C-alpha cells in the first residue's frame with residue numbers, strides 16, 4: 530500500500546457491515562440517512578457507554594497496571610486511524626485495547642467488534658512499541674461483562690487485508706460485491722441504487 534489515504538475505524542466497521550457502504554459513501558459521496566440502523570447502533574455506543582471506574586477490580590481480574598483513556602491513534606504504515614476507548618498496560622509487560630459496547634454479550638464476538646480490536650492492537654503495537662496479544666470488550670448491557678479476545682498472527686494479517694480491500698475501493702473505485710446477508714438490505718438506505 531503506497532497511497533496517502535487513511536482509513537478510519539468507522540470506515541472498517543461500515544465495510545464489514547457491507548462493502549458497498551464504502552463505495553457509496555467514499556466513492557459516490559452519498560451519506561447514510563440518519564435513521565439507518567448501523568449508524569444508530571454506532572451512536573449509542575458513543576453516547577451511552579459507561580466506564581468501569583473501579584480500577585482495583587480491573588487490576589485483580591485482568592492484571593491491569595496502567596491505562597490511558599480515549600487515545601487517538603494512527604498508523605501511517607497501515608493507513609488507519611481511530612480512537613481507542615482505553616489502552617491498558619498489563620502485568621506481563623504487554624498492552625491491550627479495551628473497548629466498551631453498549632450491547633448485551635450473546636456468547637459470540639461479532640466480526641466488526643473483533644477487527645476493531647485487532648486494528649487498535651496493530652496501532653498500539655506500532656505507537657507504543659509494545660507487544661499486544663489480546664484485547665478486551667466490556668458489554669455494558671450485560672452487567673459490564675468483560676470478554677477477552679486473544680489475537681493470532683492470522684488476525685493481524687486479515688486486518689491488514691481488510692484495510693487493503695477498503696483502499697482498493699476508495700483509491701481505485703473498485704465496486705465490491707453485495708453483503709452475503711440479505712436481511713441487511715431490507716432497511717438499507719442504499720437499496721434503491723444498489724443493483
Ligand code: SF4
Nearest residue numbers: 547707708714717723
Ligand atoms: S442494499 Fe444490501 S448490498 Fe446494497 S449497500 Fe445495502 S446492505 Fe449492502
